[in-house]
Amino acid sequence: MHQHQHAPLPLEQLKDVPQPLVVLLEMLLQKDPAKRPQSPAELLKAMATIRGAIGAGRRIAHQSLQKTPPPDSVTLTRRAGARLGPRKISVARLPITGSGVFGREEDIAFLDAAWANQHVNVVTIVAWGGVGKSTLVNHWLGRMAAEHYRSAKFVYGWSFYRQGTSGDSLSADEFLDAALIWFGDPDPRIGTAWEKGVRLAKLIAHRRTLLLLDGLEPLQNPPGPQEGRLREPSLQALLRELAAFNTGLCVITTRTAVADIADHEGTSALRRELEQLSWRCRCESCSKRSALQGRKQSCEVPATISRAIVLL
Ligand SMILES: Nc1ncnc2c1ncn2[C@@H]1O[C@H](COP(=O)(O)OP(=O)(O)OP(=O)(O)O)[C@@H](O)[C@H]1O
Numbered sequence: 001m002h003q004h005q006h007a008p009l010p011l012e013q014l015k016d017v018p019q020p021l022v023v024l025l026e027m028l029l030q031k032d033p034a035k036r037p038q039s040p041a042e043l044l045k046a047m048a049t050i051r052g053a054i055g056a057g058r059r060i061a062h063q064s065l066q067k068t069p070p071p072d073s074v075t076l077t078r079r080a081g082a083r084l085g086p087r088k089i090s091v092a093r094l095p096i097t098g099s100g101v102f103g104r105e106e107d108i109a110f111l112d113a114a115w116a117n118q119h120v121n122v123v124t125i126v127a128w129g130g131v132g133k134s135t136l137v138n139h140w141l142g143r144m145a146a147e148h149y150r151s152a153k154f155v156y157g158w159s160f161y162r163q164g165t166s167g168d169s170l171s172a173d174e175f176l177d178a179a180l181i182w183f184g185d186p187d188p189r190i191g192t193a194w195e196k197g198v199r200l201a202k203l204i205a206h207r208r209t210l211l212l213l214d215g216l217e218p219l220q221n222p223p224g225p226q227e228g229r230l231r232e233p234s235l236q237a238l239l240r241e242l243a244a245f246n247t248g249l250c251v252i253t254t255r256t257a258v259a260d261i262a263d264h265e266g267t268s269a270l271r272r273e274l275e276q277l278s279w280r281c282r283c284e285s286c287s288k289r290s291a292l293q294g295r296k297q298s299c300e301v302p303a304t305i306s307r308a309i310v311l312l
């Protein structure tokens with residue numbers, strides 16, 4: 001055992017082996033595993049140094065092979081990199097929309113500014129069906145993702161559009177349960193609907209979170225005296241709490257403004273009425289999509305007319 005641990009390597013027997021290669025063998029056969037290459041990448045780097053030295057007929061010192069950072073600093077660097085992005089992301093419940101987005105530069109700038117402004121807690125994107133609310137938010141989310149979600153700690157997306165059962169019986173329960181679990185609530189079954197909403201708001205608001213709620217209108221009252229009011233106490237509590245305090249941002253898309261947060265409007269809750277895209281944008285979008293898919297234009301506007309509009 002003593003021989004195994006302390007006897008020097010019989011390197012004198014390697015007379016005909018180039019000196020840099022002997023140094024590499026010594027490194028590979030180190031008694032202390034920490035002094036051996038710690039990864040294939042480190043070994044490849046050492047081999048490149050050896051090859052260069054042999055090619056140039058140079059001798060090398062042992063230290064020159066140990067210039068790669070020690071394992072601790074490699075781990076630290078990797079951890080620091082991982083810290084660039086959020087701790088947790090869930091966006092699979094958001095609707096899938098087209099990748100080509102046109103004519104929304106100002107709306108994207110509005111969302112950028114809202115995210116950057118610590119006084120803005122909730123943003124509501126309002127427009128008729130099909131105007132492009134979900135497309136806009138998805139596109140902006142893609143830009144956020146490309147920048148590691150700009151310091152968001154959590155990113156959570158949910159679409160109420162055509163989810164749950166149908167018509168009037170659509171409820172927020174599924175969302176509340178899933179979100180409470182995801183954000184780490186110890187027991188999502190405890191409490192009234194209102195209390196659950198308040199709890200969820202607390203879990204979200206204290207850690208910089210990007211919360212995306214798509215297609216909220218099925219849970220709001222239709223035109224009438226209660227127009228735009230949320231029908232579910234849990235969502236009322238969640239949105240009212242978030243409008244009052246939120247270190248991140250909640251982005252809502254809906255066909256009707258949310259009446260429950262009207263008292264925060266213009267201060268911590270901003271509303272953006274999305275404009276219908278002009279025909280010019282629509283035709284550009286359609287022509288580009290058709291070209292990408294290698295087929296003829298499928299726009300409802302005849303191709304000759306649309307070409308004329310694009311040329312205007
Ligand atoms: N800016 C855009 N550029 C290109 N195409 C767009 C744009 N906005 C919307 N569209 C097209 O219009 C379609 C409808 O858009 P989207 O689903 O985003 O509307 P919406 O306002 O969310 O509607 P709903 O209220 O029904 O959810 C999309 O599938 C997309 O093809």
Ligand SMILES: [Mg+2]
Binds near residue numbers: 095134135161214215
């Ligand atoms: Mg939508």
